[in-house]
Every structure is written in C-alpha cells, then in structure tokens.
Amino acid sequence: MVALTTGLDVRLSRLSRHRAGHFLFVPMDHSVADGPITTAARFNHLVSTVVDNGADAIVVHKGRARAVDPQLLRSCGLIVHLSASTPHAPDGDAKILVGDVADAVRAGADAVSVHVNIGADTEAAQLADLGTVARACQEWNLPLLAMVYPRGPRIADPHVPALLSHVVNIAADLGATMVKTTWAVPAEGMAEVTESCPIPVLVAGGPSDSGSLADYAATALDAGCRGLAVGRRVFESADPGAAVREVAAVVHGHRPGLATASVLPSLATVQHRASVPAQI
Secondary structure, eight states: OOOOOOHHHHHHHHHSSSSTTOEEEEEOOHHHHHOOSSOTTTHHHHHHHHHHTTOSEEEEOHHHHTTSOGGGGGSSEEEEEOEEOOTTSSOTTOOEEOOOHHHHHHTTOSEEEEEEEETSTTHHHHHHHHHHHHHHHHHHTOOEEEEEEEOSTTOSOTTOHHHHHHHHHHHHHTTOSEEEEOOOSSGGGHHHHHHHOSSOEEEEOOOTTSOOHHHHHHHHHHTTOOEEEOOHHHHTSSOHHHHHHHHHHHHTTOOTTOOOTTHHHHHHTTTTOOOOTTOO
C-alpha cells in the first residue's frame, strides 16, 4: 500500500534531509539589512560550501534566489524570506513584507520565512503580515518559518524564558509551521520555551562569544530545540564549511547530554544585551 502524502509533507522532508524532523538552516538574507555577505562571483561557492557540509536549507530573498545555481538545490532546501528592513530607516525594527508566497513558489521555494519583532512600534502590522502569509501558505501547502524575536523599545531583556515562550506561541497560534527565536538565559530556560510550544523551535546562531558552535548546538538540542538557523557565525567564519560541519554533526546526530558546561557562562555574559542584531 502506497502512503499518500501532502505537498506540505514533501516540502518539509526537503528541509530535514539528514535527520527527519531536525533542521539546520543557513540564513543568507543579510545583504538587505547589512550589505553583501560575499562577492557576487563567490556567492554560489558559499552556497556550495554550506550544502556540501550538511546544511538542510538556505534562506535568501526572492531576487537572490534567482542567482542560486539550480544544481545546488538538488541537495539543499530553499527558503525565501519575505521580510525586510534596513538600518538606514528611522526604525530598523519595522519589518515589512517585500514578497509573497506566489513569488516564493515561482522561485522554487520549499518554504517561506517571515520576521516579526514583538515589542516594536509596528508590532501590530507585523503580526497582521504574519497572519496573511500563514493563510497563503495553508492554501499552497507551503511550510512557514516564523522568525519571531522580542525586540524593540518595550523589551528590557530579550532572553527571558517566559517572554520567549510567549513569542514562540504567537508564531504557533498565527499559523507558522516552525519558529526561530533567540536563546534563553539561563540556557537551561530554553527547555521551558520548547515545552510550551506545539511547533518545532529553532534557535538562532547566537553571538560570536557564546563558546563553541558544537556546545551551543548541543545545549539547544538538549533543551528540546529541533535545530538551528546559523548565519553570521557561518559566513563570517574563517572556514564556513567547518562551521557548518560542526553544527551539522550535532543537529543530525545528536545524543542527549553532549553539551559541556562551558557554553552556559558564555551565554550568561550576554544576558543584559537588550539589542540582538548579530544573532541571526
């Protein structure tokens, strides 16, 4: 008997090629907010490097998706990011939609992502955008990764577990398939976040001073996270392939208890950073 599957199931399987239900994404959409992450000529080399070393999917904007060598997408999922803002605007936390699900489908996307800043002055509009995209994703059977952060003038500490539990459940309640957010402090508090949420929780890559990527990833998975989305700590690394390989070994072959205590004080040092621009 042949098992029937939906388009959503097929696309989700492309996003967790190495270990079912676990995800390692490498966001490369930073060129809108921060400027180029590499030269145009070397972009596909960077994509090839992360794919060859174990990334399940990359995250890019719709225009950049056209620059990706289609051959690379045979072994890597494509997530098209629909949100944008720049630091040159009066409010860099005010994310707007710059694409839609139809754009992503035309680009061959396996999923879309939307960024929402809870606590921003434009939170209401961003939540409305998330709801609109979620409805379109349901119509197209397209997975939706919600990137939801406590970020804005009303947020004193974005790493409080109770606050993170709230933001990940906002994503779930508004129709996201999975949610990415920042890390909890103390790190053990991430278990409170994941246990509260009915959809998979992924954690951002964290600051560069948060210890080894392997320990950071193991701590996240020990706490119930289903994966990581690591951008800057990959493409700003002296060896992006090694950085991806380090995280992939944990995400795709995790055994509980692998984390060492060294990551915990490292995360504690950033507890009072209210601004988290370098975590994605």
